[in-house]
Amino acid sequence: MHSLPKLPTACCRKFFVSFRKIARVAMRLPDGWPPRTLGTLRRQVLAWFDANQRSLPWRENRDPYRVWLSEVMLQQTTVAAVVPYFQRFLKTFPTLRDLAAADEQEVLKLWEGLGYYRRARHLHAAAKRIIADHGGKFPADATAVADLPGVGRYILGAVLSQAFEQKFPIVEANSLRVLARLFGYRNDPREGEGRVWVWEAATAVLPEKRIGDFNQAVMELGALVCTPTSPKCPSCPWAKSCIANRDSLQTLIPPPKKPPVIVACREIAVVIRHREKVLVCRRSPDAKRWANLWEFPHADWPAEELFEDAVGRIAEELTGVAVSPGRELLTIQHGVTRFAITMTAAEAQRQSGQFRSPFYSEGRWVSPGELKDYPTSTPQRKLFLEVSRPQQRLF
Ligand code: SF4
Known part of the structure; x- marks a missing residue:
């Protein structure tokens, strides 16, 4: 000793x-x-x-x-x-x-x-x-x-x-x-x-x-x-x-970690358009994950909810803006801790309402070309890139 x-x-x-x-x-x-x-x-x-x-x-x-x-x-x-x-x-x-x-x-x-x-x-x-x-x-x-x-x-x-x-x-x-x-x-x-x-x-x-x-x-x-x-x-x-x-113990030391139980879940992200702009939202400073980063509003999509209903609900609940749902844009697979998330992004047109959110600290209407200047998470960056593509910007 x-x-x-x-x-x-x-x-x-x-x-x-x-x-x-x-x-x-x-x-x-x-x-x-x-x-x-x-x-x-x-x-x-x-x-x-x-x-x-x-x-x-x-x-x-x-x-x-x-x-x-x-x-x-x-x-x-x-x-x-x-x-x-x-x-x-x-x-x-x-x-x-x-x-x-x-x-x-x-x-x-x-x-x-x-x-x-x-x-x-x-x-x-x-x-x-x-x-x-x-x-x-x-x-x-x-x-x-x-x-x-x-x-x-x-x-x-x-x-x-x-x-x-x-x-x-x-x-x-x-x-x-x-x-x-x-x-x-x-x-x-x-x-x-x-x-x-x-x-x-x-x-x-x-x-x-x-x-x-x-x-x-x-x-x-x-x-x-x-x-x-x-x-x-x-x-x-x-x-x-x-x-x-x-003692030939290399494979036993340290003991292998128990693999985490992966939970599959799905989400919808909504790209709300108004004239030539889209609505991006900033997560609050005390958000558990991605605090202060920008994103398109997204939330869980329960199995029993129709796609169009979920798009309208998520937009209204998270941003206060009423929308008419549009087409699907893309689907992104990504992992967060033990969650395997399938996020489907959809377009929607603003019908009424101003940005007001119990979840986000700020919302901004920006042109798709400006999205590159906003810090965001890796899955949302894929969506930002998709929305900024020239053919998308003409839509
Ligand atoms: S420290 Fe690691 S690499 Fe070095 S002899 Fe031991 S098990 Fe092998």
Whole structure:
């Protein structure tokens, strides 16, 4: 058994509670591992990282703004998807001050397609907070960082370790898998005591120097070598120490996730036309999903309801505008969490009424050509494109 590294002194309450939980479950080195093993593991993975890390734009320097931006983008998203977004974002907002001064709609527009839009709104709100409370300088103090909108334990550790070389662990999908296999942890490290264990393991393995590199090295190892299926153990710097490799447990560690129960549902979206314009609506700032993004009004379409009735009902309930239903435009399949949604879009002509909505914060009559300027979700972008096509615009 070995003692845990010293906890950071300037931790805010929410993380301090988590660290106390961790401290209660002292981590045990696997049987047969001499006490100096951790030092060897650190050296091995850092040497591997030096030789094998991918050249990624956010690795060019350790500027806290760049580290923070890349880590927020990388949550729930692949590296390949993030690279062009990161480059476009930095080109538009080269500094934290530029981001703070931007309009939120501009930020959301740049984020369009990356998903989890709350991250973009938090990023923007945090940039404003840093300008207001820290003179525009990204804080190096854990309490101040933890207090920023959208900062959880992962972002805190990623920024403080990579930008400021502070001794903070990180756990995400890659490092979780690598650590569970390395130590031969058989329970689920994503839940309950397993989550406590994995944060403790990530804390225990941290070196005294090159902390940011070490955290990145473990993630990179998970991305390139210790992959979910078919890990390349013969090329792994930890192959000789790894318990999963020794006992051929790679497919059992971590235990496979239970697949979610997929629920099929269907919706109708209504493109309400009036003269040469269409009605687009902005979701409210506190909407659970796609807050502040624009869209054509859409809602569930129960099996027993006729298509034309549903089009009229949805338009009136969501926008206050009475319509006469028109033709179907297109059908879009998309997934949201565990829901497999079939969304049928229909045209409708405004008959009477002004925009008034219990659901949307704003409605605007815009020409189809203007739709490209409005930030929206991926399925609605397909509909925006369809409505903006020249033949549609003549209809
Ligand atoms: S030896 Fe294999 S299972 Fe173990 S950490 Fe390396 S790649 Fe993963």
